[in-house]
Every structure is written in C-alpha cells, then in structure tokens.
Amino acid sequence: MTMVRLGPWALVIAVVLLGGCSNSGTEQSTAVPAGWLKDADTSNVSAAQAEEISDRVATADEYHAAFARYRECLSAAGFELENVQFNHPVYEARVPNAAVEDGADSECYQAEFRYVDILWQNSDLVQEARDPSPAFRECLQERGIEPAENMNEILEQLREAGIEPPECLQ
Known part of the structure; x- marks a missing residue:
C-alpha cells in the first residue's frame, strides 16, 4: 500500500519551492504563485x-x-x-x-x-x-539569528543562513 x-x-x-503568502479572508488564499497554473499541463x-x-x-x-x-x-x-x-x-x-x-x-x-x-x-x-515555524524559529535562534515575523521571511532567513528546513524538523 x-x-x-x-x-x-x-x-x-x-x-519553499512555491513561495508563501498570507491572507485572512474567508476564501483561502494559496502559496501557489498566480502564474503557476498557466504553465501546468491541465x-x-x-x-x-x-x-x-x-x-x-x-x-x-x-x-x-x-x-x-x-x-x-x-x-x-x-x-x-x-x-x-x-x-x-x-x-x-x-x-x-x-x-x-x-x-x-x-x-x-x-x-x-x-x-x-x-x-x-x-x-x-x-x-x-501544520505550522512548522516554532521549530524554524528555534533553529534560527540557536544560530543567533532573530526570527522574522512571517513564514516567508523565516524561510528566507533559513535560506540565507544555509540551513535546509528539514534540519530544523529533526
């Protein structure tokens, strides 16, 4: 199975691959870039x-x-x-x-x-x-980096620090 x-x-x-965004409307916004489906084979x-x-x-x-x-x-x-x-x-x-x-x-x-x-x-x-940001925040703090406020910025901080996200989730 x-x-x-x-x-x-x-x-x-x-x-990380698709990029994130945040919107608090009743319709759920997505982290998928607007042009993403334009190139998808549908x-x-x-x-x-x-x-x-x-x-x-x-x-x-x-x-x-x-x-x-x-x-x-x-x-x-x-x-x-x-x-x-x-x-x-x-x-x-x-x-x-x-x-x-x-x-x-x-x-x-x-x-x-x-x-x-x-x-x-x-x-x-x-x-x-499924917010993994607490683990990411801790991962950044352990390396002396003050975590940003939103997930996109945290992911950018991880990338800039050369930290692979799965490293923080172990």
Missing part, C-alpha cells in the same frame, strides 16, 4: 477540477469534492482506498499498490484531484494547521 500524506517537511519544501483534468482551479484557490468544499471524485474514479477502476481519514485539514489514505502499478492512481489523481490538492495543501488554513 502507498500512503497518501504530505509530511511536515514535505509541506515545508512545497512552501489537459487531462476533469471539467469539475478545471472549474475548481480556475480561480487558483481551493476551498474546503472543493477539496472534499475533488477527493470524493478521485476516490470514485479509483473505485470505478476496481480499486478502493483504505484507511481513509480526514485529519483536519487533509485526507490521508492508503492507495493499493495494484492501483499505482496499473496507472489508475496516477490517472485518477491527475484528472480529479491533483491541482485542487496542491492548492489546498498550500492554503493558509493548511499551512497554519
């Missing part, structure tokens, strides 16, 4: 996912709907996700190895869930729920 889950260090890497996404990502924001309702479609797609291909749990704010599940080997997992994920999942995983809500 393959576990579908983004660990704290992977989220940090995604934040030719194999369903009409529902295309509509959900058209504003480059993933809401909780869109995330739940996209996951349900992904799960239904796998089921239609003869595979069932196991140990499905919604550990606020993300889904965790085991994907049968046969679904991965068959290509159904990749096909269903791409068509129904991939871009919504990326946008959601990088939303302010998810980032705040």
